[in-house]
Amino acid sequence: MQSAWSDEAAVQAVARYTSAAGLWCNEDLALRTYSARLIGAEPSLVLYGGGNTSVKTRLRDDTGEEIDVICVKGSGWDLATIEPAGHPAVRLASLRALRQREAMSDEDMVRAARSRLVDPAAPTPSVELLLHAFLPHRFIDHSHADAILSLVDQEDAERICGEVFGARLRLVPYVMPGFALAKLAAEVFEQDPHVEGLLLHRHGLFTFGETARESYERHIAAVTAAEQHIGGKRRARGTPARAAPAAVEYERLAPVLRGELTRGGNRCVLHFRDDAAVRDFVDDANLDSLAARGPATPDHVLRTKPLPLILRLDSGSGGTDELRTAVSRAVGKYRRAYDDYFQRQTTAKRITRTRLDPEPRIILAPGLGLIAVGRSEADARAAADIYLHTIDIIRGAEAVGRYAPVGESDCFDIEYWSLEQAKLAGRKTRPLDARVVVITGAASGIGAAIARRFAAAGAHLYLVDRDAGVAGIARELGAAHAVFDVADRAAIEAGVQAAVQRFGGIDGIVSNAGIAPQSPIHDCPPEVLERSFAINFFAHQWLAAAASRVLRAQGTGGFLLFNISKAPQDPGPGLGPYVVAKAALFALMRQYALEQGEAGIRSAAVNADRIRTNLLSPA
Numbered sequence: 001m002q003s004a005w006s007d008e009a010a011v012q013a014v015a016r017y018t019s020a021a022g023l024w025c026n027e028d029l030a031l032r033t034y035s036a037r038l039i040g041a042e043p044s045l046v047l048y049g050g051g052n053t054s055v056k057t058r059l060r061d062d063t064g065e066e067i068d069v070i071c072v073k074g075s076g077w078d079l080a081t082i083e084p085a086g087h088p089a090v091r092l093a094s095l096r097a098l099r100q101r102e103a104m105s106d107e108d109m110v111r112a113a114r115s116r117l118v119d120p121a122a123p124t125p126s127v128e129l130l131l132h133a134f135l136p137h138r139f140i141d142h143s144h145a146d147a148i149l150s151l152v153d154q155e156d157a158e159r160i161c162g163e164v165f166g167a168r169l170r171l172v173p174y175v176m177p178g179f180a181l182a183k184l185a186a187e188v189f190e191q192d193p194h195v196e197g198l199l200l201h202r203h204g205l206f207t208f209g210e211t212a213r214e215s216y217e218r219h220i221a222a223v224t225a226a227e228q229h230i231g232g233k234r235r236a237r238g239t240p241a242r243a244a245p246a247a248v249e250y251e252r253l254a255p256v257l258r259g260e261l262t263r264g265g266n267r268c269v270l271h272f273r274d275d276a277a278v279r280d281f282v283d284d285a286n287l288d289s290l291a292a293r294g295p296a297t298p299d300h301v302l303r304t305k306p307l308p309l310i311l312r313l314d315s316g317s318g319g320t321d322e323l324r325t326a327v328s329r330a331v332g333k334y335r336r337a338y339d340d341y342f343q344r345q346t347t348a349k350r351i352t353r354t355r356l357d358p359e360p361r362i363i364l365a366p367g368l369g370l371i372a373v374g375r376s377e378a379d380a381r382a383a384a385d386i387y388l389h390t391i392d393i394i395r396g397a398e399a400v401g402r403y404a405p406v407g408e409s410d411c412f413d414i415e416y417w418s419l420e421q422a423k424l425a426g427r428k429t430r431p432l433d434a435r436v437v438v439i440t441g442a443a444s445g446i447g448a449a450i451a452r453r454f455a456a457a458g459a460h461l462y463l464v465d466r467d468a469g470v471a472g473i474a475r476e477l478g479a480a481h482a483v484f485d486v487a488d489r490a491a492i493e494a495g496v497q498a499a500v501q502r503f504g505g506i507d508g509i510v511s512n513a514g515i516a517p518q519s520p521i522h523d524c525p526p527e528v529l530e531r532s533f534a535i536n537f538f539a540h541q542w543l544a545a546a547a548s549r550v551l552r553a554q555g556t557g558g559f560l561l562f563n564i565s566k567a568p569q570d571p572g573p574g575l576g577p578y579v580v581a582k583a584a585l586f587a588l589m590r591q592y593a594l595e596q597g598e599a600g601i602r603s604a605a606v607n608a609d610r611i612r613t614n615l616l617s618p619a
Contacts, residue, residue, distance in 0.1 A: 001147075001227060003220045004038045005213050017084050025084040028057035029071050031212040032139065033084050038216060040079025045143040045223070047389060048382045049078045050299060051204075054132040054140045055212070059089050061118055068092040072132050074123030088122035095133045099186065104179035106418060130182035135189060137208035139215040144204040146389050147226035149296045150396030152201050153405045160400055161199055164229045167192070169222060174201040174406065176298075176413055197222060202406045203297055233399040242283045247367030248313045248323065250274075251497050252553075254371075256324050257311075257363070258505040259554030260331050261373060264359050267434035269460060270504025271380035273388065274369030281391045282364045291364060294405045296393040298414035303383045304390070306341065306411040308362035309334045311371075320553050334360050345412040353416050362387045375434055377460055377503060430458030436503040438496065440486055440543065441513030443467035446563060446608060450510050451477060462499035462506070465513070486513045486539035487531075496546040508559035509547045511540045514582075521576025529577050536581035537588065544592055548601060557600030562589045566609040 013034035014027050032055035039045050039053065054072040061067055069089040073079065077086035095116055098104065104112070106127075113125045126132075132140050151160050158171050172188045175181040185198055185206070196218045197207035205222060209215035250272055261268050284290065291308050295301050311330050313323070338358035346353055361383045363371040370387060374380030397403035437454050441447035443465035451463055451473055461479035463470050464486065474481035480502050484491040499506050515535045517528045544560050551558035567575060568583040585605075592603035 001224045028055050035212040035216040036079045044146045051143040052126040056138050072125045089118040091116040134186035139212050140208045141215050141219045142206045144297045145223045148205045149393045154401045155404045168196045170195050171199045230396040255505040255550045255553040259556045262556045268373050269377045271372040271384050278370045282366050296390045301415045305361045308364050309360035311365045432457040432459040435507040436460045438462045439510040440464045443470040447512045487534040489542045492542045493546045510561045512563040517577040518574050532577040532581045537584045559602045562605045564605040566607045
């Protein structure tokens with residue numbers, strides 16, 4: 001790993017942050033922000049809000065008095081985008097005095113942090129505030145670097161780390177984050193105050209220094225040493241044995257899987273990965289053993305659950321019913337195993353907890369790839385990203401020894417730790433969260449307005465239009481999109497499959513695209529009538545039919561919504577090519593309602609009227 005430090009960029013950061021943030025942001029905090037962003041920009045160091053950083057400095061309080069403070073990353077901030085406000089200042093002297101206590105509950109620790117904030121409205125400081133405070137150094141950096149975890153996720157971590165780092169870093173035995181870990185880390189440091197950092201067993205890396213650059217570059221140097229050690233071992237060890245069974249196609253599996261997970265009570269979005277590293281892992285002959293050992297660091301359990309589901313399905317799984325049976329059996333077994341884990345741990349610890357949902361977050365499918373599950377596409381992508389790094393950590397750990405992360409009991413403690421749960425709590429829910437909707441004719445007019453309303457309600461969107469301007473609406477709404485003419489049946493069917501590939505399934509369509517050709521019906525050119533039916537009738541049929549196949553495979557209902565307009569009920573002269581096609585569409589909508597109701601698929605229409613769009617001439 002290369003240092004990204006730039007003296008010129010650091011000077012620019014100081015000028016920018018101190019002038020923008022006002023008197024409360026000094027040079028120390030500006031440099032803290034700059035180097036924290038360097039760490040946050042590297043995914044092999046931290047992911048999705050992981051890691052934390054701090055600086056000890058002097059700032060003025062609201063009386064104008066200059067006081068000693070520690071500025072530490074606040075809850076909800078990501079190091080990649082952190083600003084000075086993301087390191088709330090905490091009064092240092094009385095915070096350090098807490099070390100004299102024998103014990104401290106998590107709740108008391110949070111109260112102690114908040115009561116010492118210089119600004120009471122600032123975000124809650126990191127749960128590792130006391131660890132930063134009890135160490136004497138001005139700048140401290142903490143990450144969950146992949147290469148470091150490969151070395152500390154070992155039973156024999158002390159020997160392995162000694163070979164790699166010598167006396168530069170000391171290993172702290174695993175203790176759950178909080179007051180006890182803060183005291184233990186300070187004690188380990190004081191046994192050898194010349195060290196450059198601390199390795200937390202099965203957790204991560206802390207480095208420190210008197211300057212931001214010193215702490216950061218010690219961090220990079222430690223990670224580089226770990227990477228080089230692992231790289232040599234991996235080359236010597238060679239490629240793992242693989243067994244690559246033929247697997248059912250993802251587009252066929254995804255709706256069935258998503259339907260099974262939804263029936264468990266939690267609507268979800270799926271995200272699929274099948275790159276080389278993923279395939280090497282899921283096809284590894286030793287997959288069951290490797291995947292069963294747990295997450296690379298306890299923090300990941302909130303995103304990935306303690307264990308993945310291994311889903312073995314061969315290409316001869318039969319029809320949809322047989323596939324659904326196989327998936328239901330596998331997911332059901334996973335849920336029962338999670339229930340057993342929950343019962344086992346609450347009984348052993350003699351505690352009462354409210355059980356979280358038992359659905360898998362990571363599904364490993366030999367012969368296919370990795371499927372991540374989330375309440376949103378962002379959540380699913382985050383879980384996938386984390387597990388992809390976990391794969392690299394496992395590979396590195398196996399090269400130097402044997403991957404041995406925290407066990408079940410410690411995973412449970414973090415998964416059901418109130419301070420960690422608070423990170424994911426408090427989310428606002430919206431009516432269409434985790435729903436996936438395909439909308440045609442979405443580049444402008446009615447379609448664009450519909451897309452904005454659905455997005456505001458939480459839906460994930462796949463937008464279609466022959467106008468390339470649909471890309472702009474998609475960017476605005478964070479939606480997926482495709483550009484094609486809905487008269488192309490093959491393109492429509494490919495578009496529905498693309499939505500399944502992107503999100504794991506769909507929950508409904510808004511079949512909105514249309515044209516408004518005008519001609520007396522008795523004198524209508526055949527090509528005009530044919531084009532009207534192609535767009536205003538057949539395109540709706542091809543989309544509804546393709547969507548229905550997905551919805552029926554999911555087995556969780558859904559909706560088909562057609563934009564018919566008032567024309568069938570209130571025709572006008574010269575609109576014959578438009579009216580008769582829309583009348584056929586009205587009949588089509590009713591037919592779908594009759595035939596799909598038993599599958600819970602609703603079919604309805606909107607009779608739009610007097611809405612000025614590009615569909616009609618200005619006259």
